[in-house]
Amino acid sequence: MRNSRPFSKPPRRTVFFAALAALTLAAAGAAMADSLLIKEQGSFFVGGRTVFTDALTGSTTGFLGTGVNSGNITVDQMYVQYQIPETADSHFPVVMIHGCCLSSKSYETTPDGRMGWNEYFLRKRRAVYLPDQVSRARSGFDSTIYNEIKLGKRSASDMPELRIADHELAWLIFRFGPTMGKAFSNEQFPVEAFEEFGKQVIPDLNAQLPAVNPTWTNLSLLAIKLKGAILMGHSESGFFPEQAALINPTDIKGLITIETGCPALNSEQSSNLTSEQISKLSKIPTLVVFGDHLEDVPSYPKLWKGRFDSCTKFVQQINAAGGDATMMHLPEYGQFGNSHMLMQDKNSNQVADLILKWIDEHVENKKASVGRN
Amino acid sequence: MRNSRPFSKPPRRTVFFAALAALTLAAAGAAMADSLLIKEQGSFFVGGRTVFTDALTGSTTGFLGTGVNSGNITVDQMYVQYQIPETADSHFPVVMIHGCCLSSKSYETTPDGRMGWNEYFLRKRRAVYLPDQVSRARSGFDSTIYNEIKLGKRSASDMPELRIADHELAWLIFRFGPTMGKAFSNEQFPVEAFEEFGKQVIPDLNAQLPAVNPTWTNLSLLAIKLKGAILMGHSESGFFPEQAALINPTDIKGLITIETGCPALNSEQSSNLTSEQISKLSKIPTLVVFGDHLEDVPSYPKLWKGRFDSCTKFVQQINAAGGDATMMHLPEYGQFGNSHMLMQDKNSNQVADLILKWIDEHVENKKASVGRN
Numbered sequence: 001m002r003n004s005r006p007f008s009k010p011p012r013r014t015v016f017f018a019a020l021a022a023l024t025l026a027a028a029g030a031a032m033a034d035s036l037l038i039k040e041q042g043s044f045f046v047g048g049r050t051v052f053t054d055a056l057t058g059s060t061t062g063f064l065g066t067g068v069n070s071g072n073i074t075v076d077q078m079y080v081q082y083q084i085p086e087t088a089d090s091h092f093p094v095v096m097i098h099g100c101c102l103s104s105k106s107y108e109t110t111p112d113g114r115m116g117w118n119e120y121f122l123r124k125r126r127a128v129y130l131p132d133q134v135s136r137a138r139s140g141f142d143s144t145i146y147n148e149i150k151l152g153k154r155s156a157s158d159m160p161e162l163r164i165a166d167h168e169l170a171w172l173i174f175r176f177g178p179t180m181g182k183a184f185s186n187e188q189f190p191v192e193a194f195e196e197f198g199k200q201v202i203p204d205l206n207a208q209l210p211a212v213n214p215t216w217t218n219l220s221l222l223a224i225k226l227k228g229a230i231l232m233g234h235s236e237s238g239f240f241p242e243q244a245a246l247i248n249p250t251d252i253k254g255l256i257t258i259e260t261g262c263p264a265l266n267s268e269q270s271s272n273l274t275s276e277q278i279s280k281l282s283k284i285p286t287l288v289v290f291g292d293h294l295e296d297v298p299s300y301p302k303l304w305k306g307r308f309d310s311c312t313k314f315v316q317q318i319n320a321a322g323g324d325a326t327m328m329h330l331p332e333y334g335q336f337g338n339s340h341m342l343m344q345d346k347n348s349n350q351v352a353d354l355i356l357k358w359i360d361e362h363v364e365n366k367k368a369s370v371g372r373n
Numbered sequence: 374m375r376n377s378r379p380f381s382k383p384p385r386r387t388v389f390f391a392a393l394a395a396l397t398l399a400a401a402g403a404a405m406a407d408s409l410l411i412k413e414q415g416s417f418f419v420g421g422r423t424v425f426t427d428a429l430t431g432s433t434t435g436f437l438g439t440g441v442n443s444g445n446i447t448v449d450q451m452y453v454q455y456q457i458p459e460t461a462d463s464h465f466p467v468v469m470i471h472g473c474c475l476s477s478k479s480y481e482t483t484p485d486g487r488m489g490w491n492e493y494f495l496r497k498r499r500a501v502y503l504p505d506q507v508s509r510a511r512s513g514f515d516s517t518i519y520n521e522i523k524l525g526k527r528s529a530s531d532m533p534e535l536r537i538a539d540h541e542l543a544w545l546i547f548r549f550g551p552t553m554g555k556a557f558s559n560e561q562f563p564v565e566a567f568e569e570f571g572k573q574v575i576p577d578l579n580a581q582l583p584a585v586n587p588t589w590t591n592l593s594l595l596a597i598k599l600k601g602a603i604l605m606g607h608s609e610s611g612f613f614p615e616q617a618a619l620i621n622p623t624d625i626k627g628l629i630t631i632e633t634g635c636p637a638l639n640s641e642q643s644s645n646l647t648s649e650q651i652s653k654l655s656k657i658p659t660l661v662v663f664g665d666h667l668e669d670v671p672s673y674p675k676l677w678k679g680r681f682d683s684c685t686k687f688v689q690q691i692n693a694a695g696g697d698a699t700m701m702h703l704p705e706y707g708q709f710g711n712s713h714m715l716m717q718d719k720n721s722n723q724v725a726d727l728i729l730k731w732i733d734e735h736v737e738n739k740k741a742s743v744g745r746n
Contacts, residue, residue: 042482071539109415140575166444202513
């Protein structure tokens with residue numbers, strides 16, 4: 001009834017309409033507070049090519065017993081699911097890419113049932129795009145090799161290396177605690193929901209992909225399709241945003257690299273960068289994020305420190321080349337106890353806020369001067 | 374300004390509030406017309422069990438070179454994505470299960486970019502749940518066998534039969550037209566987007582699952598979790614709703630079977646039903662849906678007619694047992710030219726309307742008398 005207060009003796013009809021307006025606004029407000037107003041949502045594919053296979057199945061009777069066991073199939077396509085909030089305004093969309101042995105489920109509802117980053121970013125007025133990596137989940141994979149092995153057309157040694165993390169490795173490598181089943185005292189990962197997390201872990205078939213991972217190419221195509229996007233990668237895909245930009249930087253407006261090893265100029269990493277590549281990447285604002293307890297898992301004392309150091313070097317080199325790169329080591333930003341799965345940690349919204357602040361300061365606020373080229 | 378019209382000389386303030394109310398309602402209306410108001414959305418897993426594997430990878434150096442190649446992993450879990458519209462009221466949620474060589478992408482944006490059934494049903498005030506079948510897409514699969522073969526612990530002949538449909542088989546078997554590249558004159562599938570459809574087709578690993586498919590069990594658990602749900606299956610999963618009900622009918626409120634072969638009492642199908650099973654299924658309203666051109670693909674003249682006949686028999690037996698089963702052959706309901714992928718056909722909304730009408734008449738309207746048991 002706030003709207004009617006200024007008037008001492010309002011006519012009855014005014015009260016009616018004021019009440020109507022107030023109720024309508026209140027209802028809309030209440031709905032908006034909890035509900036999501038989605039302007040557009042859906043899914044599509046990026047990339048993909050047609051190849052001939054002589055092994056649709058591993059059976060000589062062919063597909064569904066039709067006798068047909070060869071033909072054209074599509075491979076290397078990347079499935080992308082998206083939502084655009086009603087309030088997205090001119091913010092750049094954020095593309096969130098998952099890591100090893102996971103799907104884009106990583107960014108959805110957390111194992112303990114809280115809102116994932118996909119929804120949190122939506123509520124912060126960002127369109128969100130969630131790809132499944134090529135050869136994973138809804139993107140599918142090329143099953144030809146497997147069927148050829150079954151049919152005796154290939155040796156079993158040709159089998160690509162599938163990989164999956166077991167529960168204990170996940171606990172230790174993802175830094176849920178110092179030893180299996182024990183959490184760090186300030187651990188942010190919802191370890192009480194570890195069983196649910198285990199269900200997210202699925203086989204990783206990336207080893208069967210070519211040297212230039214089609215996911216990288218597809219991410220660069222996605223940025224162009226979106227006419228501007230911020231790419232975020234995690235763990236296995238942590239450097240995928242940069243790999244996409246090295247293929248084609250057009251319309252890639254920001255690079256967010258979470259918890260991975262970074263190649264660098266003259267580094268000891270297997271895949272070094274050239275000065276031309278550093279120069280190319282330095283044109284795009286870059287954020288690198290690491291959580292806590294990097295050296296606190298006794299079984300893997302150097303794993304994360306090594307990766308952190310490699311990315312520190314990368315950040316320095318980007319800045320030395322005139323770029324705008326930030327190393328966000330979360331404890332230095334007031335967030336303690338974060339695991340490798342920081343988008344699922346109990347303080348995931350606070351970590352997201354830090355990333356959103358970086359986006360606003362380093363990408364969005366520069367739009368006016370640089371335009372959406 | 375409709376609200377102010379009845380008043381001949383409204384005071385200025387009344388006009389102001391009337392205008393405010395009208396504008397607010399108009400804005401809300403405009404937003405609602407196009408935008409989606411989502412009360413809740415997210416994803417979770419149903420089922421899943423922990424097993425020990427001796428082959429996390431196909432490499433003797435183990436996962437990420439850690440030397441660890443054995444441990445506990447989760448298998449048989451079923452990923453489920455869901456959205457609940459603000460206006461869901463007391464309608465039962467609809468669970469949409471995809472077919473062979475596909476993921477739940479089947480029910481999302483169509484290959485030619487139209488709204489999928491997931492969103493259409495939301496707009497018709499139904500909560501929608503989209504599972505990926507166990508061993509497919511985001512549900513993952515047990516990769517142990519493959520790695521054991523690579524490691525020489527098993528023979529290549531132990532490889533499960535992966536299967537994928539090639540483009541030509543899909544065109545013919547899914548009844549896009551009589552011969553590859555040629556569409557039926559009244560074809561409803563958006564054949565101009567056939568290339569996009571090809572990207573949805575991914576390897577099917579169901580052959581590695583046990584005889585009682587964990588997807589069936591997980592679907593029955595999902596209905597219980599939802600405290601009532603309508604299960605819809607398509608093609609490979611067409612009879613999954615019934616299989617789930619045979620495991621545990623609790624909270625399964627309706628069965629929708631789209632384009633599949635049906636087992637029946639004393640039928641010639643490989644998997645017959647017993648009279649006890651028919652009796653159990655007859656307690657749940659059942660809808661079977663088939664599209665058009667069932668006998669019009671010369672290469673596979675009997676495939677769909679055979680399946681249609683088997684389901685006709687099943688429907689008759691359910692009704693003979695006192696049940697409420699409906700055979701919806703779309704041409705008899707005024708919808709012509711529908712393919713096997715009828716949820717993606719150009720008249721997909723009209724087909725959805727027929728299904729929604731059946732739901733309202735055979736499931737929702739019976740709620741008052743039977744209660745939500």
